[in-house]
């Protein structure tokens with residue numbers, strides 16, 4: 033058997049253990065401490081400080097008006113969507129090779145980078161109630177995964193993530209509140225819920241299903257830690273009740289061989305657009321591996337499979353099928369399937 037260990041990488045590769053892979057499958061999430069170096073995260077922290085202070089801006093996002101007091105400026109931004117399309121720094125974190133190393137093992141080997149969000153979550157700012165990310169970002173087949181990078185220490189007081197272990201086995205519950213764009217009321221045999229993501233458990237009826245588990249774990253994190261979570265797992269966060277910020281950079285990905293009918297702000301239109309064949313993969317970046325489906329190049333040229341296939345694309349010069357497998361040392365590695373003359 034040939035193991036994929038001898039290819040060239042420009043970064044110190046993160047090797048995912050088989051035990052981590054199993055924990056992700058068992059719990060629906062995986063917390064990896066110190067995955068991103070402190071000096072890298074510090075750059076992201078500095079950028080958001082400068083935004084709040086009005087010293088820098090993100091293209092397309094207005095700066096806080098000059099007349100605001102410092103306290104008002106601090107809560108001016110809550111969450112910025114898709115910063116990787118406007119800012120090199122955000123694209124760099126979306127395609128961060130050590131984050132993608134983990135994704136490769138959990139949902140790969142072929143990884144498509146779809147979405148980014150920058151959470152400011154300053155003192156007093158709101159949390160996000162129980163929800164399932166695959167409801168908002170459909171991928172077919174559903175291979176969605178989020179990677180939540182802590183910029184600040186996150187704890188119970190300032191609104192860390194809370195996960196419901198085991199809930200990744202649940203189906204997606206459609207939201208019939210008539211408010212969200214994706215609301216769907218035509219399904220008779222699947223319980224629909226109301227107001228997913230609303231922090232009030234009385235209004236957000238997904239909470240009734242989530243709280244039946246009777247266990248929810250808080251995921252306290254240090255800057256540079258990354259929490260990976262599947263698209264079906266019930267999760268939420270609470271309001272920041274502390275005097276400290278709780279910033280996070282969140283990215284979403286899927287297997288690059290899933291069809292993605294989603295683009296930020298436009299998935300419903302694409303479903304109805306026969307011309308587009310309900311697929312917007314061409315807008316999303318191939319982070320790792322290869323795919324038969326379309327993909328985009330990174331706008332700011334950060335290295336990934338799309339623009340550096342010799343580093344991050346196919347890693348064997350043969351056409352054998354490859355899968356992520358466990359090796360004898362307990363790590364997840366990319367292995368070609370042997371050409372055998374017997375079948376299963």
Ligand SMILES: O=C(O)CCC(=O)C(=O)O
Pocket residue numbers: 151159160165178191192193267268269270280282
């Ligand atoms: O960071 C948070 O407070 C919530 C993040 C979240 O739930 C998500 O990205 O799906």
